[in-house]
Amino acid sequence: MKVSVIIPCLNNASTLATQLAALAAQQYAEPWEVIVADNGSTDDTVAIAEQFGDRLPNLRVVDASRVGGSAHARNVAAAAARGEFLLFCDGDDEVGAGWVAAMAAALEKADLVGGYMEYWRLNEPWLVRAYSYENGLKLFESGYLKFASGCNLGIRHAVHDAVHGFDETLLRLQDVDYSWRVQQAGFKLSYAPDAIVHFRLRGSIRSVCRRAFKFGYTEPFLYQKHRNKGMPQILSWKSIVKTVALFPVRLIASLRDRASLCKVLMEGCWRGGELYGCIKHRYLPL
Structure with a gap:
């Protein structure tokens, strides 16, 4: 298996179908799978994921409810993943056309990859302006090391294991910590401009x-x-x-x-x- 796409979910019933439909429309020649890691949803998240079994033949749903937080869900899915490359996205966003192929191509030369974040598609204009995201975002700047968002991130499976995955004690900014630890361990962070994710901001x-x-x-x-x-x-x-x-x-x-x-x-x-x-x-x- 070349690629494992990992989606941590918690009560994403209203948005997950959009993400899974976008993944079902991907064109990628190598074998790949999708793993939905359910973090204890009480809505129809799991049922909606299972409905895509015919459109995504290598789709699996794993139980990641033992510990709350997306870090735990990502780690559980990564432990179950068979892919050489791990691609992380979220259940309330929408990957762009060619996202899987673009991420995989970038990971042939890099250890950790972040893609382009687009905000107009899924959000009201006033909200995009409030964040000053009119032109989208590439890799995030922090005043220290750059980092990739956890909703648009690819990494070699071996590198993920080398840094022992996401820090499950963090309920926020886990992707920042993860990106930094990967780079501190001597691995390279790269940018994949064609790996586009349409990000959904909070609506109020x-x-x-x-x-x-x-x-x-x-x-x-x-x-x-x-x-x-x-x-x-x-x-x-x-x-x-x-x-x-x-x-x-x-x-x-x-x-x-x-x-x-x-x-x-x-x-x-x-x-x-x-x-x-x-x-x-x-x-x-x-």
Whole structure:
């Protein structure tokens, strides 16, 4: 088996069919499989996945409900995978035409690969503008090492095993940590521009802000984990205090449109999450 496509899922009944239909339409000459790793869904996620058995003959559904979190689901599926290459995508997005072939071609020369992220197809325009994702994203910048998103990521199976998979103690930013550890181990991260994923953002300001807070909360822990590996200090009290001080002014100015309001609230929640994370993880970013 050349390729294993891995989809961690938790209650993705409303979106999974779109992703599986996109995979069923892929053209790839080598043997490949799809593994849906169910993380304890209480909706019809598993039933919907099983309905695609005739369109994706090498489709399997594995139980990954023992531990909550997509990191565990990805690891369970990777352990069951037969492919030389592991391709990770999510159950609420949609891979583009030729995604499997583009990822596999890139992995012939690289250890870890990230693709292009497109945002207009599955999201309302105001939401794309709120994130400043009008031109899409290539590899993500972090102020340290670049990283690939877990919803558009390919890796050699042997490399995944060498770094012991995703860190299951992380409920957020697992893909950042994973990409960094792969590179710290001496492996190469490359970009595959033709491996396109249409990403689905959170659909309301409230859900965007909740997600931003959780990501911000995880950042201090991520820094504590990687600072001995050469990660420079990215967080600072100065940046947090500046955001808090300017927040009322920026909030008033943002009331002119929904995208601006969402952007300001999202940044405020991210900083709030960072501050709470610093307190919770007993980290002083001095």
